[in-house]
Amino acid sequence: MTATRRLVFVSGTLALCAWVLVPIYLIALGAFGGRAGAFKWPKEIVPSNASLDALMLFVKIEGVWNAAVNSVIAAGLTMLFSIALGAPAGYALARFSFRGANAFRLLVLLTRAFPLAILALPLTVTFIRIGLYDTPLGVALVHTALALPFAALVTASLFTGIPRELEEAAWVFGCTRLQAFRRIVLPLALPGIAAAAIFAFVISWNEVFAASVLTVRERTLTAYLLTVLAESPLHYRFAGGFILIVPSVLFIFAVRKYLFAMWGVSSK
Numbered sequence: 001m002t003a004t005r006r007l008v009f010v011s012g013t014l015a016l017c018a019w020v021l022v023p024i025y026l027i028a029l030g031a032f033g034g035r036a037g038a039f040k041w042p043k044e045i046v047p048s049n050a051s052l053d054a055l056m057l058f059v060k061i062e063g064v065w066n067a068a069v070n071s072v073i074a075a076g077l078t079m080l081f082s083i084a085l086g087a088p089a090g091y092a093l094a095r096f097s098f099r100g101a102n103a104f105r106l107l108v109l110l111t112r113a114f115p116l117a118i119l120a121l122p123l124t125v126t127f128i129r130i131g132l133y134d135t136p137l138g139v140a141l142v143h144t145a146l147a148l149p150f151a152a153l154v155t156a157s158l159f160t161g162i163p164r165e166l167e168e169a170a171w172v173f174g175c176t177r178l179q180a181f182r183r184i185v186l187p188l189a190l191p192g193i194a195a196a197a198i199f200a201f202v203i204s205w206n207e208v209f210a211a212s213v214l215t216v217r218e219r220t221l222t223a224y225l226l227t228v229l230a231e232s233p234l235h236y237r238f239a240g241g242f243i244l245i246v247p248s249v250l251f252i253f254a255v256r257k258y259l260f261a262m263w264g265v266s267s268k
Contacts, residue, residue, distance in 0.1 A: 024245055030238030031055060058239040067224035070136045071205060072247075074220055077140035078147055078204035079197045085144070086151025087193060091181075093152070094159030105156075108149045116146075120213045127214060134215050142210040147200035154199065158192030159185070202248050 032055070058064065089108075093101060123142065124133065132138035162185055170180035211223040219227070225240045 024249075027238050027241050027245065031242040055239045055243070058236060058243065061228060063219075063224060063228075064221070067219050067221040070139075070215075070218050071221040073136040074139045074143060074211070075201045075204040077137060078143040079200045081140065081144040082147040082151040082200035083193060083197055086148050086196060087155045087189075089152040090155030090157075091159050091185075093156040095164065105153065108152055111145065112149050116142075116209055120210075123210075124213060134218050136218060136220070138214050139211050139220060140204065142214065143204040143207055144200075146207065146210075147203045150199045150203070151196040154196045155189070155192055158189050162188050198252055201251055205248055206244075 093105065127133040127138045132141070166184050166188075167177075167180045170184050171177070175183065206222060208220075208222040208226055211220040212226060215223060221244065225244065228240075
């Protein structure tokens with residue numbers, strides 16, 4: 001039985017890795033293999049004529065770096081706003097019992113089911129009136145609305161897994177509620193907060209509809225690529241897709257220790 005479980009575990013892990021890595025690998029082949037590599041079949045494991053020409057030409061396109069900076073600003077603000085609003089909401093859901101708590105959880109989750117296209121025109125008009133149209137801040141506010149349900153529910157699950165007795169013991173030794181949270185709960189919750197921040201960053205970095213509607217000159221990288229690469233050769237599209245993937249992968253790799261630690265916290 002142990003061998004069977006191990007086989008199932010290894011098979012599932014390999015299947016999950018293939019599900020994530022094979023598309024990235026195919027995009028990389030198209031980006032580095034040039035025009036011939038994008039259409040060649042079967043694909044080579046290592047392209048024989050690999051070059052950086054497509055990537056170098058792509059990064060030299062006018063406006064790409066400005067769009068990349070806008071994406072970083074919007075994703076950073078989304079991450080900050082989502083944690084600043086979602087973590088307190090998650091703590092309240094985990095620590096306090098109040099009427100309608102389950103309905104509140106459901107309503108928070110249902111915000112992701114509301115079509116963003118319906119809000120496009122009202123948001124555009126409102127942002128033009130208040131001066132947030134065509135700004136990374138305006139895009140970040142919309143992305144925060146998309147990421148906030150995940151931040152609230154992820155942190156709520158994490159705070160639920162942290163024993164309340166730890167806070168009560170801190171109160172006994174003279175800590176206020178805020179001091180107990182800062183000294184006891186927050187260090188244990190940091191891995192989960194990092195995970196919620198990763199979700200917020202990736203959601204903002206990959207989102208294209210709201211960024212396309214709410215910006216004209218100050219587009220994010222995804223919205224800019226949607227416009228610039230619409231009629232471009234296939235290998236240039238692969239190059240743009242590869243450049244979009246790399247920052248998210250590097251960001252997740254940089255905070256991976258918090259993700260691994262989260263499993264230890266949540267399993268206690």
